[in-house]
Amino acid sequence: MRVWDxxxxxxxxxxxxxxxxSWWAHEDHLDWHRLSGFAIAGLLVxxxxxxxxxxxxxxxxxxxxxxxxxLAYLRGxxxxxxxxxxxxxxxxxxxxxxxxxxxxxxxxxxxxxxxSGPLARLVDFDTGRLAAAGHELVFNLLVGLIVLHxxxxxxxxxxxxxxxxPMITGRTTASDGATELEPAPIWKLLVGLILGLTTSGGLFMxxxxxSL
Amino acid sequence: MKAFWFAGxxxxxxxxxxxxxxxxxxxxxRREGMKAIGGATKGLYETLAGEKDVAKIKAYTARIKQLSGxxxxxxxxxxxxxxxxxxxxxxEVWTDPVGFKAAQQAFxxxxxxxxxxxxxxxxxxxQAEFGALRGTCKGCHDKYQTK
Numbered sequence: 001m002r003v004w005d006x007x008x009x010x011x012x013x014x015x016x017x018x019x020x021x022s023w024w025a026h027e028d029h030l031d032w033h034r035l036s037g038f039a040i041a042g043l044l045v046x047x048x049x050x051x052x053x054x055x056x057x058x059x060x061x062x063x064x065x066x067x068x069x070x071l072a073y074l075r076g077x078x079x080x081x082x083x084x085x086x087x088x089x090x091x092x093x094x095x096x097x098x099x100x101x102x103x104x105x106x107x108x109x110x111x112x113x114x115x116s117g118p119l120a121r122l123v124d125f126d127t128g129r130l131a132a133a134g135h136e137l138v139f140n141l142l143v144g145l146i147v148l149h150x151x152x153x154x155x156x157x158x159x160x161x162x163x164x165x166p167m168i169t170g171r172t173t174a175s176d177g178a179t180e181l182e183p184a185p186i187w188k189l190l191v192g193l194i195l196g197l198t199t200s201g202g203l204f205m206x207x208x209x210x211s212l
Numbered sequence: 213m214k215a216f217w218f219a220g221x222x223x224x225x226x227x228x229x230x231x232x233x234x235x236x237x238x239x240x241x242r243r244e245g246m247k248a249i250g251g252a253t254k255g256l257y258e259t260l261a262g263e264k265d266v267a268k269i270k271a272y273t274a275r276i277k278q279l280s281g282x283x284x285x286x287x288x289x290x291x292x293x294x295x296x297x298x299x300x301x302x303x304e305v306w307t308d309p310v311g312f313k314a315a316q317q318a319f320x321x322x323x324x325x326x327x328x329x330x331x332x333x334x335x336x337x338x339q340a341e342f343g344a345l346r347g348t349c350k351g352c353h354d355k356y357q358t359k
Binding site (some may be wrong): 113116124125128129146212 | 250253353
């Protein structure tokens with residue numbers, strides 16, 4: 001049965017690739033680092049929209065559960081298709097961390113004052129340096145969350161539950177009584193694409209207008 | 213005899229403390245000075261990329277030129293990592309004084325050229341000299357500063 005729609009899978013793998021790329025580019029290829037950040041910003045805006053209007057397993061209301069739900073899951077309660085209550089919080093934490101990371105990057109200034117995010121001109125040098133320090137700190141937090149994410153995938157793998165395959169194919173082996181994925185209408189996808197592209201494009205234009 | 217030793221120890225302690233305080237102040241001066249250069253560079257970059265206000269540009273380049281000259285006094289002996297005070301300056305600043313002073317002089321010279329270009333009012337040349345200035349910041353930081 002289907003568990004992840006195509007937009008979610010594309011979002012996931014593009015995000016993973018761009019985070020790796022951003023890390024590679026952060027020292028000597030800041031032009032690329034900025035572009036990668038703008039692309040991630042667009043992906044995040046799309047994901048927030050998809051969390052409200054997307055297919056059933058993408059929606060925050062379907063996977064962000066209270067402590068009761070998380071505790072029940074930990075005690076062995078079955079979880080439906082999509083993120084389980086624990087994984088749901090992992091997703092929420094990664095998304096929140098990425099949003100903070102992007103925001104800090106937009107205001108960051110390098111020590112020599114030549115390289116900066118497209119909103120850095122709104123703040124003074126010291127504030128921009130503080131944003132850059134935060135950007136570095138939050139990156140470590142992000143790495144921690146990614147490591148947890150990979151460890152969890154390994155943990156479920158040991159228990160013969162493959163989480164990687166479904167994120168590629170979108171399909172998982174049917175479990176009893178599980179509800180089928182409810183896809184979102186195409187117009188909602190188009191709205192999400194417009195929101196995401198506008199975000200990335202807007203940041204790109206801002207960057208163009210503020211660089212030598 | 214006892215008094216002599218006490219006096220000696222007291223003097224040694226005072227001297228050590230004085231040197232330590234001094235190094236701390238000097239490192240602070242260096243850090244604040246470098247931040248001032250960064251602030252002026254940021255301001256100049258934004259002005260060149262944006263409003264291109266010549267008076268502002270001249271003020272920034274004059275400031276960078278002045279600070280570049282001052283920077284030659286920001287690295288006294290005893291203010292490196294061996295001082296025990298946190299600093300991003302590497303020991304190479306003092307173990308390779310010829311290389312360091314050359315890298316620093318390149319910055320001072322380039323800051324002068326930048327200011328001359330800005331004073332002439334030629335913004336294209338100012339921007340070119342500004343690009344070259346960036347190379348002198350990086351040239352010194354890559355070699356003589358910890359990441």
